[in-house]
Amino acid sequence: MKQIYTSYQDAVADIKEGSTLMVGGFGLCGIPENLILALVDKGVKNLTIISNNCGIDDWGLGLLLKNKQIKKMIGSYVGENKEFERQVLSGEVEVELTPQGTLAEKIRAGGAGIPAFYTPAGVGTQIAEGKEIREFNGKEYVLEEALVADFSLIRAWKGDKMGNLLYRKTARNFNPMMAAAGKVTVAEVEYLCDIGELDPNHIHTPSIYVQRIIQGPQEKRIERVTVKA
Secondary structure (H helix, E strand, O other): EEEEEEHHHHHHHOOOOOOEEEOOOOOOOOOOHHHHHHHHOOOOOOOOEEEEOOOEEEEOHHHHOOOOEEEEEEEOOOOOOOOHHHHHHHHOOEEEEEHHHHHHHHHHHHHHHHOEEOOOOOOOOOOHOOOOEEEEEEEEEEEEEOOOOOEEEEEEEEOOOOOOOOOOOHHHHHHHHHHHEEEEEEEEEEEEEOOOOOHHOOOOOOOHOEEEEEEOOOOOOOOOOOOOO
């Protein structure tokens, strides 16, 4: 059995200043919202965050931005976060923008123990500046290095007491690959199941990748509501 926490604050207690964190989610979909709130309460600063984007102004990773806890953001989308835009333009936060597919592969490679890979995405743009370029079959590719993190904070729909995880629909997004690429992976789950309750054929993240697990309800805020008049 993996260590099962009852306090989100305890689950992130050893995240120190200057740590590199992967945080699952896409927009507000599939984010480990309670673990993020615990980091806000902890107040730890100078964090490097690896995530698709940085939440919105008043929820998700946007709360860490507002609290000036993020030193560097590695992601693929600035999005609709006005505070993120302000901090980028003022130089208060360092940003490394990466094509979304490349970001996903950098994380997947890190979890698989692959140090680097070649991709055509970004060749001829600022993304390729200072990086190795090689030609394969008449086409140029840029060398991209893999990403790993000190901690991965992820969210799953169901998890068992061994740490096996299931994700639900699009909340799956970056979570499985980040679970594999963190030195310590903390999984926030909606439902905690007994061992043997989950069908082994349906497991998305095997327990080997998960070190800590915590169960609790979520608000599941909607990033943008579109309704028909």
